[in-house]
Amino acid sequence: xxxxxxxxxxxHPDALKLQSKRTEVIADNLANSDTPxxxxxxxxxxxxxxxxxxxxxxxxxxxxxxxxxxxxxxTDASANLxxxxxxxxxxxxxxxxxxxxxxxxxxxxxRYQATLTFLSARFKGxxxxxxxx
Amino acid sequence: xxxxxxxxxxxxxxxxxxxxxxxxxxxxxxADSVSGDPNTVYRARHPVFxxxxxxxxxxxxxxxxxxxxxTSVKVKGIMQSNALPTERYDPxxxxxxxNGNVYAPNVNVIEEMTDMISASRAYQDxxxxxxxxxxxxxxxxxxxx
Numbered sequence: 001x002x003x004x005x006x007x008x009x010x011x012h013p014d015a016l017k018l019q020s021k022r023t024e025v026i027a028d029n030l031a032n033s034d035t036p037x038x039x040x041x042x043x044x045x046x047x048x049x050x051x052x053x054x055x056x057x058x059x060x061x062x063x064x065x066x067x068x069x070x071x072x073x074x075t076d077a078s079a080n081l082x083x084x085x086x087x088x089x090x091x092x093x094x095x096x097x098x099x100x101x102x103x104x105x106x107x108x109x110x111r112y113q114a115t116l117t118f119l120s121a122r123f124k125g126x127x128x129x130x131x132x133x
Numbered sequence: 134x135x136x137x138x139x140x141x142x143x144x145x146x147x148x149x150x151x152x153x154x155x156x157x158x159x160x161x162x163x164a165d166s167v168s169g170d171p172n173t174v175y176r177a178r179h180p181v182f183x184x185x186x187x188x189x190x191x192x193x194x195x196x197x198x199x200x201x202x203x204t205s206v207k208v209k210g211i212m213q214s215n216a217l218p219t220e221r222y223d224p225x226x227x228x229x230x231x232n233g234n235v236y237a238p239n240v241n242v243i244e245e246m247t248d249m250i251s252a253s254r255a256y257q258d259x260x261x262x263x264x265x266x267x268x269x270x271x272x273x274x275x276x277x278x
Binding site: 016020023024026027028030031032033034035036037038098101102105109112113116119120123 | 138139142143145146149150153181182183184203204205206251252254255258259261262265266269272273276277
């Protein structure tokens with residue numbers, strides 16, 4: 001069958017996965033806004049999307065031995081999980097800037113909803129094609 | 134948002150902040166609890182927060198970012214302040230010692246008030262994250278309808 005649902009949905013499922021990961025990372029930062037020594041982190045979204053979207057991502061790990069643990073290339077964004085450059089680190093070593101995190105969280109929420117809208121439209125298109133109405 | 138980990142993170146943040154609010158309440162309530170003995174007088178308490186890595190259920194197949202994110206917060210312990218209690222001459226007080234002195238707790242009320250505001254703001258942040266994540270998950274459930 002020539003039709004693939006994965007191809008039809010495009011980049012959006014990957015984006016949704018990555019955005020939900022980013023929600024978690026920012027929630028980590030906000031939960032630890034008063035923890036001494038905690039360093040705020042964020043996902044480098046552009047780089048993570050680039051490696052999730054292209055089939056020939058720059059560096060790929062393969063498994064050629066049954067003992068190896070496979071890595072899902074779509075969710076392995078660990079290389080893109082980076083520490084934030086602190087604007088004003090606290091004396092106790094904490095680098096969480098609550099305002100910055102709130103802004104990032106709002107930004108991520110809107111992007112997540114946009115991706116949901118895109119996916120929803122794809123499904124609607126599919127339903128129209130199926131039902132022919 | 135897989136496996137509802139975000140609710141664990143936000144929940145740990147909320148409970149840590151409410152412990153902090155509890156210690157503030159305790160410190161403010163006892164700000165005037167004087168004693169005749171500097172060793173038994175109330176001492177200000179403050180929680181110490183620590184970041185903890187969430188345990189990945191199942192293990193093995195979890196991707197690196199799954200292990201890297203999911204840092205919740207826990208209260209490592211409650212620390213008592215070592216600042217000296219304030220000595221005050223008050224011979225009329227029934228708790229005064231033989232020299233007529235009473236000892237007031239080393240609670241700094243201004244510090245406690247700012248701590249309270251900080252804790253309540255941080256709690257609100259966590260509630261906001263919880264509500265938004267819940268809305269996003271519900272919207273994801275309705276995807277395609």
